[in-house]
Amino acid sequence: TLTQNEMIFKRLHLGTVSYGADTMDEIQSHVRDSYSQMQSQAGGSNAGSTPPRKAQSSAPKVRKSVSSRIHEAVKAIVLCHNVTPVYESRAGVTGETEFAEADQDFSDENRTYQASSPDEVALVQWTESVGLTLVSRDLTSMQLKTPSGQVLSFCILQLFPFTSESKRMGIIVRDESTAEITFYMKGADVAMSPIVQYNDWLEEECGNMAREGLRTLVVAKKALTEEQYQDFESRYTQAKLSMHDRALKVAAVVESLEREMELLCLTGVEDQLQADVRPTLEMLRNAGIKIWMLTGDKLETATCIAKSSHLVSRTQDIHIFRQVTSRGEAHLELNAFRRKHDCALVISGDSLEVCLKYYEHEFVELACQCPAVVCCRCSPTQKAHIVTLLQQHTGRRTCAIGDGGNDVSMIQAADCGIGIEGKEGKQASLAADFSIRQFRHIGRLLMVHGRNSYKRSAALGQFVMHRGLIISTMQAVFSSVFYFASVPLYQGFLMVGYATIYTMFPVFSLVLDQDVKPEMAMLYPELYKDLTKGRSLSFKTFLIWVFISIYQGGILMYGALVLFESEFVHVVAISFTALILTELLMVALTVRTWHWLMVVAEFLSLGCYVSSLAFLNEYFDVAFITTVAFLWKVSAITVVSCLPLYVLKYLRRKLSPPSYCKLAS
Numbered sequence: 001t002l003t004q005n006e007m008i009f010k011r012l013h014l015g016t017v018s019y020g021a022d023t024m025d026e027i028q029s030h031v032r033d034s035y036s037q038m039q040s041q042a043g044g045s046n047a048g049s050t051p052p053r054k055a056q057s058s059a060p061k062v063r064k065s066v067s068s069r070i071h072e073a074v075k076a077i078v079l080c081h082n083v084t085p086v087y088e089s090r091a092g093v094t095g096e097t098e099f100a101e102a103d104q105d106f107s108d109e110n111r112t113y114q115a116s117s118p119d120e121v122a123l124v125q126w127t128e129s130v131g132l133t134l135v136s137r138d139l140t141s142m143q144l145k146t147p148s149g150q151v152l153s154f155c156i157l158q159l160f161p162f163t164s165e166s167k168r169m170g171i172i173v174r175d176e177s178t179a180e181i182t183f184y185m186k187g188a189d190v191a192m193s194p195i196v197q198y199n200d201w202l203e204e205e206c207g208n209m210a211r212e213g214l215r216t217l218v219v220a221k222k223a224l225t226e227e228q229y230q231d232f233e234s235r236y237t238q239a240k241l242s243m244h245d246r247a248l249k250v251a252a253v254v255e256s257l258e259r260e261m262e263l264l265c266l267t268g269v270e271d272q273l274q275a276d277v278r279p280t281l282e283m284l285r286n287a288g289i290k291i292w293m294l295t296g297d298k299l300e301t302a303t304c305i306a307k308s309s310h311l312v313s314r315t316q317d318i319h320i321f322r323q324v325t326s327r328g329e330a331h332l333e334l335n336a337f338r339r340k341h342d343c344a345l346v347i348s349g350d351s352l353e354v355c356l357k358y359y360e361h362e363f364v365e366l367a368c369q370c371p372a373v374v375c376c377r378c379s380p381t382q383k384a385h386i387v388t389l390l391q392q393h394t395g396r397r398t399c400a401i402g403d404g405g406n407d408v409s410m411i412q413a414a415d416c417g418i419g420i421e422g423k424e425g426k427q428a429s430l431a432a433d434f435s436i437r438q439f440r441h442i443g444r445l446l447m448v449h450g451r452n453s454y455k456r457s458a459a460l461g462q463f464v465m466h467r468g469l470i471i472s473t474m475q476a477v478f479s480s481v482f483y484f485a486s487v488p489l490y491q492g493f494l495m496v497g498y499a500t501i502y503t504m505f506p507v508f509s510l511v512l513d514q515d516v517k518p519e520m521a522m523l524y525p526e527l528y529k530d531l532t533k534g535r536s537l538s539f540k541t542f543l544i545w546v547f548i549s550i551y552q553g554g555i556l557m558y559g560a561l562v563l564f565e566s567e568f569v570h571v572v573a574i575s576f577t578a579l580i581l582t583e584l585l586m587v588a589l590t591v592r593t594w595h596w597l598m599v600v601a602e603f604l605s606l607g608c609y610v611s612s613l614a615f616l617n618e619y620f621d622v623a624f625i626t627t628v629a630f631l632w633k634v635s636a637i638t639v640v641s642c643l644p645l646y647v648l649k650y651l652r653r654k655l656s657p658p659s660y661c662k663l664a665s
Contacts, residue, residue, distance in 0.1 A: 219267065
């Protein structure tokens with residue numbers, strides 16, 4: 001989520017030797033020599049292979065051993081994947097010549113690779129750079145091109161896709177030229193360590209690469225005889241046809257094959273951070289938002305990314321929650337963690353599961369006090385479970401941000417889900433409430449659009465309530481004056497017009513209001529932090545607006561009755577006109593930043609009301625409402641209902657201005 005998902009192959013480790021970005025040409029030389037030697041052995045002497053073999057004369061056994069291991073490692077990487085090469089079709093090419101032309105264009109730049117994971121694309125692109133190229137792939141076969149241009153064909157016998165539970169994928173292929181059957185597998189070190197033969201370097205080197213921020217994959221193989229494969233295929237087919245516990249039986253059959261595999265290599269792929277990740281995380285922290293990073297990466301990789309992204313500052317202590325498997329160990333580790341103050345927490349998924357099983361409330365309470373939390377080796381279900389726990393134990397609003405299919409469950413469990421559309425597909429963005437292209441856009445989404453949405457929704461809700469309550473107050477006053485007679489004050493079109501064309505446009509134009517400019521909201525994220533106090537929409541503001549509605553409704557109704565006591569037949573016209581003007585003035589007094597559409601809405605509503613007076617003969621006396629006495633008395637009632645509120649608002653802004661007013665000034 002924080003990285004670009006543009007993988008770059010950085011490291012290949014074979015146990016005794018490691019190759020970095022500056023020594024990839026040695027791997028290319030070894031691959032070229034290996035296939036040249038194989039071709040010369042198969043088809044006679046090859047003059048092109050003589051010069052490189054002279055360089056091997058000083059240490060022929062060691063060089064041959066390293067070349068063989070590199071050859072096997074590169075071959076395994078280019079075969080064990082779900083990548084498909086795609087070629088751009090050329091206009092005017094007939095169906096008969098299309099394959100031939102594609103065969104000639106195997107080395108051209110019009111080849112692109114498609115896969116569900118960018119890691120696999122990076123690995124296949126790297127094998128192409130060292131000389132072994134994937135040129136064709138379908139459901140049953142795969143073709144590779146060697147450095148000399150020879151095309152090797154492999155038949156795909158079985159494919160075991162990657163899952164978040166197994167954390168590995170495998171493939172069984174048959175070499176068409178030698179009929180050899182090989183089972184290749186790659187995956188995370190925790191999943192591959194029990195499968196491969198004993199070694200003393202895998203765990204250490206995985207940790208070293210992870211501390212550099214590299215994403216590691218362990219690659220292994222196992223040679224199968226024809227009899228072994230036929231036996232496996234029959235058991236595998238039978239398990240897939242089973243009606244009960246099919247998934248468990250299939251997994252058991254595959255696991256029977258995943259034993260004592262030959263460890264070939266360890267790969268390290270770099271995934272750089274996206275642009276502006278550090279300032280975005282800093283902005284979220286200043287806005288009062290607690291940030292938890294839930295990832296499936298190794299502990300060392302997750303810690304490195306947390307530091308490089310400044311999720312954890314370099315001066316901040318990090319408490320790495322050690323691996324626990326029992327209740328007693330979890331209790332001791334929680335006590336040790338409780339003694340730490342102001343330090344970030346890094347915990348693995350296995351330890352997290354044990355803590356949540358026995359000490360759920362205690363762990364969540366302690367973790368929420370940390371400035372940052374990193375949960376590594378998390379499965380998709382664990383991510384969703386953590387989000388649910390935070391909602392239950394803290395009562396806070398949660399926002400989940402992800403960019404892959406493994407983040408969908410977490411996004412759907414959160415109060416607000418944000419999906420980042422990128423190299424890992426659109427599953428996250430389709431499942432989320434909001435979709436963005438890069439992580440840095442979260443700052444503007446929350447600080448500007450989120451804050452404005454809250455403020456505008458609060459203002460709109462309060463005005464809709466005020467609009468209904470003020471006319472209800474006027475009706476109550478009117479009925480009480482006439483001994484609670486069930487006589488409606490306004491009838492017919494007056495009620496419909498009041499709820500629609502007379503007041504709708506100004507009230508709904510409040511969604512365009514903003515208290516500060518977007519640049520100011522991004523520069524001062526503390527403004528977002530003020531929203532947590534709930535001052536814009538709270539029980540207090542509700543009571544204030546109820547009081548305003550009762551005050552204005554009473555003033556409008558009693559004012560009309562007092563000023564026009566001898567002309568009671570005109571009370572409806574006077575009070576309704578004052579009501580419309582009061583609503584328009586209240587909107588104008590509430591607006592903080594005028595938009596041209598707000599001005600249009602105000603004058604449009606006023607114009608609609610004035611023009612409709614000529615058609616409302618059954619409600620108004622046109623001759624009466626054009627007199628000067630009518631105009632000044634309506635104005636007097638309107639001023640009395642609005643002026644005190646304006647004075648109070650002015651005094652409050654002078655004596656106790658809100659934070660956005662201080663910034664605006």
